[in-house]
Amino acid sequence: MINVTGNAPHTLLVNPTMTSRASARFPLSLLHLAASLDREGNSRIIDGNLDRDVVARTLQALDERDYTAVGISVMGGPQLEPAIAVSRAVRERRPGLPIVWGGYFPTLYTETALSAPYVDFAIRGQGEESFPELVAALHQGDAARLPAIHGLSRKHEEGVVHNASRPFSRQGPVAVLPYEKLGDPRRYLARTFLGRRTVAHQASVGCRFRCTFCGVAAMFGGATALPPLARLERDLRYLKYELGADSIQYVDHNFFDREQDMIPLLEIMARYELPWWCYARADALLNLSESTWKLVRKSRLRMAYIGAESPSPAMLRDIRKGTRPDQTLAVAELCRRHGVIPELSFMVAPPENTEEETEHTFEFIREIKRINPQSEIIVYIYTPLPESSRHEKDRHRRSTMPLRDLQGEPVVFPATPEEWTQKRWVDYACHADAPWVSERLRRRIDDFVTVLRCRYPTVQDLRSPTWAKRTLAAAASWRYGLRRYDRPWELNLANRLVRLRMPQVSGL
Incomplete structure (x- = not known):
């Protein structure tokens, strides 16, 4: 526990390198954190997707001023190795500076994250309230406040302590996100098939469905929050007229929810007419009325990423997807009629009936292509989350067969961040391979x-x-x-x- 001098806490936020510079999009999670932190203090963002030597930039920032804490956003897969490198460098340069991991990896694998000597705290789930509370306690040197911070996991003499989970928050940023913290935010506008200046934006958060394989379900437990109308209009006005965006990639976890809730949002989007891409569900699209589809067309939806997952009704039930194979075929035809490209993702090679289910999926994909040749197809290998990584509401709710490798031995998941950087586990996190394939x-x-x-x-x-x-x-x-x-x-x-x-x- 340290006490940083000064009137207000300063926090360094780091987004470790995960993609190429050309594929870099706004680090939206850190922008939301910065908006919350800046209410009572100050923050700085380093984005490793543009600042390629993220370790050097982070150390340079530490040399320029004192910080109360360093917050590092960590997803599994390719972002984990640079996250470890940044954390180790910070620990070596500033041994007493608290290092906080947040995001999907420490939410799903909390014990694993805190097993590392370079991680002091982990934020589970949403961090917009938990992290500022932690920073305030650290800044004031008040260790007695730590047990009361919901959503916080921390190291203790007796081991890892998990505070109570924080209830899902539907509060969004009160103002436009602080894009200026990224330098020139126009650097993040990319040329895509949507337009010459495509911007990434998140309007809603969470998903009310509880698919057993999904990190969003594990993180939010079926909760979801749509944006207030005024906020959506405010953000679209800024993105279009201030930044010059001509198209939008909505990274909402499930953009189309209930039709009655979507209509007012679509009416706003139709006024701005920015071509867009989003995540969606087959059943939600099929349930839209013709009048709502008219709004969808006017708002210029170009592509919807739809998790089809499998042509097997049994598998769809087992993973709690909530959709049926016939709905996947129907939505491919529906999208063709309305000029929307369906980007359908499938998970092949499940642990049971591995080869048969894979070949069945291949044939189902061919049927989709027959119905709508413009359908985009994404093929992943099915890699379910460990039982311990599911949301606390969903753990042990149903008996599941243990995962076994090709030799019939139980699959043992990594216990340290370093183990998760091994190629076979990076491939597992990226749905590119599994031990039973x-x-x-x-x-x-x-x-x-x-x-x-x-x-x-x-x-x-x-x-x-x-x-x-x-x-x-x-x-x-x-x-x-x-x-x-x-x-x-x-x-x-x-x-x-x-x-x-x-x-x-x-x-x-």
Whole structure:
């Protein structure tokens, strides 16, 4: 526990490198934290997606002034290794400076995060209230206040202590987010198929559905909050007229909720007419009335990312998805009629009936392409969360078969952040591999995806020339038509030259 001199606490917020500079989008979680921290203090943001030497920039910031704490946003997968590097560097340069991890990884794997000597505190779930309360206690040197901070996990002489969870908050920022903390925020506007200056924005938070594999369900426990109308209009006005955005990628966890709640929001969006992309559910889109679809078209929705997950009704029930395979087929046709591209994601290679379910999914994808050839297809390997990572409301609610690897041994998840940086666990976090998937099946999946994406190049690929995409589509047509997916050597060779975009890797 330290006491930093000064009238107001200063907090350093770090977003470790996770993607390329070209794919960098606003670090929205840190912008929301900064808005909360700045009510009673000051904050600075370092974004490793643009500041590529994030360790050096962080150490430079520590040399320039004293901070009460360093908050590091951490997701699993590729962001974990740079998060560890930043944390270790901070610990070495400022041994007494508290290091706080927040975000999906410390929420889902709290004990694992706090096992590291370079992590002092973990914020579980939303941090806009918990983190400022922690910073205030640290700034005043008041350790007695720590047990009362909801959503906080911390180290103690007797081990890790988990404070009570913080109830879901529906409060949003009272003003436009402090984008100026990122330097020139226009650096984050990207050229995409939506427009020349696409901006990332989050209007709502959470999702009322409780899919067992989903980190959003684990983090928010089925809670959701839509934005007040005035806030949405305020934000769209700023993004369009101040920043110059001409299109929006809504990263809301589930944009379309209940129709009656969405209509007023769509009316505002229709006035601004900014082409947009969002996450959605098949059942929600199918339940929209024709008058609401008219608003959707006027607001210029271009693409909706829809979690189809599986053509198996049994699997959809088991993962608590709440949708049916026939709804996936129906939404593909519905989107075709309304000029919206459905970006459908599937999870193949489940732990049970692994190969059969995978082949069944391949055939289902072909049926979708027959109904709507413009449908974009994203294929992931099914990697469920450990039971301990689910939201406290959902743990042990139903008996689940233990996960086993190819040798029949129980899958043991990593116990330290360093173990999670091993390639096999990074692949697991990114839904690219699982311990029960054989090398033969993994190659089969890769080959199918290669043939599919060559036969139907994504509309999101603005880099590859049209002639190259057409050539690849023609070259892949015979394999796709005859279901000859195995070892597409000629397509792999061509891909080395053309390098088609892969949305599941690069994002929008």
